[in-house]
Amino acid sequence: MSQLLFSDMARGQQKIQSQQKNAKKQAGQKKKQGHDQKAAAKAALIYTCTVCRTQMPDPKTFKQHFESKHPKTPLPPELADVQA
Numbered sequence: 720m721s722q723l724l725f726s727d728m729a730r731g732q733q734k735i736q737s738q739q740k741n742a743k744k745q746a747g748q749k750k751k752q753g754h755d756q757k758a759a760a761k762a763a764l765i766y767t768c769t770v771c772r773t774q775m776p777d778p779k780t781f782k783q784h785f786e787s788k789h790p791k792t793p794l795p796p797e798l799a800d801v802q803a
């Protein structure tokens with residue numbers, strides 16, 4: 720085996736390893752993204768107005784909604800600390 724051939728093989732091997740590593744990395748990212756999207760979907764629309772049952776994605780929107788739609792209703796305690 721010539722030195723040149725060996726180094727070519729070594730490079731080819733490195734390339735394969737790097738491709739496998741990348742594939743593994745991408746699969747991991749895909750898995751993580753999927754999980755994040757799932758979590759985000761689950762986290763979205765979790766604030767339900769106690770008065771009209773409208774669902775909102777975040778406490779800020781909820782508080783703004785509450786203050787504009789139900790000004791006479793006392794603010795739920797979980798919204799007291801929210802900076803709207």
Ligand SMILES: [Zn+2]
Nearest residue numbers: 768770771788
């Ligand atoms: Zn409401």
